[in-house]
Amino acid sequence: MDKLHLDQHISHQFNKELEDIRNKVLTMGGLVEQQVTNGLTALLEADNDLAAKVAERDYEINMLEVEIDEDCTQVLAKRQPAASDLRLVVTVIKVITDLERIGDEAEKLGRFSRDLTQMSEESPSYRKELRHLGELVKSMLQDSLDAFARMDVDAALAIAQRDEDVNREYGNLERLLGTHLVEDPRQVSKLFKITWCARALERIGDHSVNICEYVVYLVKGRDIRHTSFDKIRSEFLNK
Template identity: 40%
Template sequence: MPDKHLSSSFDADLNLLSTRLLEMGGLVEAQIALAVEVLNTFDMTLVEQVLDGERRLNAMEIAIDEDVCNIIVRRQPTARDLRFLMAVSKCVTNLERVGDEARKIAKRTRRIALDNASRSIDITEIRASCEMALTILRRALDAFARMDHVGAAKIVTDDEVIDNEFRAFMLKLVTHLMADPKTISIGLDYLVIAKAVEHIGDHATHIAECVVYVVKGTDVRHVPRDQLERHVSGS
């Protein structure tokens, strides 16, 4: 959170905004967990829960953005306060998009659930990536709650692990499809799922970058990962 202000009501506004963002983050975490369970168990009764949750996320995004605009108009914030409000708006957008990716995973899994060939494709890397993406998102939200820019910077570099898992799955999938062309349709569905998981990691990374921006006043979205530590330390 930004520093304390002379106006206690301004502090209350910012605290409430942070709380609502973290509530949205909690719902997104639940969405990912449900989507992963659909992927692991092919339990189609869970798909509608994912879709309902995604609609709730859309409403939360609109409401929080409205709150941000109202605070800017009423308080005319500057410096770190303004960066915080801009970061909240960017974070809720990324959280809503994570919800979109969870919906995509659930809907694609529903498409392949009834096909006997679906289990012939080894999706070990996708499952591992799902767990990594959920962990990174939790860490990003925790970094936001504590404004831990050092921990946030570590998240940005750790996202590379998810990218590596995606590339490994791609190579294995190509080999599988060449050996058994009849599974191409399902293979493409799994490719979409793998890409959705990769995107979840990307969105978690964007949230972490917002934390660095709030605390340090530095936009690190396009800073090479090997130079990120220097930007965070300010050296």
């Protein structure tokens, strides 16, 4: 298992600064996870109060992104980090951007859930399909953050491959919704909103993959974006 150790500096204060930044990212990740869980629950259970709570808490994620970004800027200015330290700061900046965007997708789930509860219940809700897709995405997000916390390349690569399952489920749901739209065009508004919810979940999966890719960059110094998994497997997994 490949990991990175960040406690090798002569300056204990520098160690503390890097560890504080890392812990703030994990705090932000925990909040984002909760937002995704609440957004999905609000959607599946038509819980308007919970949906409103998701919308209200989005600002907390935004504030954390700004705070961590400022901490990274201060480290770059004061410490002029190199090698793995510089990769950590760059990785954190990238990770918090994806976490903020996941928060936005969770907020969409809450917003669309409120819209859907005001519509007729005569059309299919596709709750079963949305729940399955949502559980896949939630597990990817949780595990990608765990891989980041442990700086575990093997886990990150395995998690990223699960995006294929998310894409498959998303495609199946899209086809079901498209078929129903042809059969009953009167439901176009509701079906589009359900599609947007599914798209939000699929995007959360994509952002989780990004986090996994950043873990590889952090530990290995290798940018694997836009690289096929066959090549990645042969380069890392078979060593």
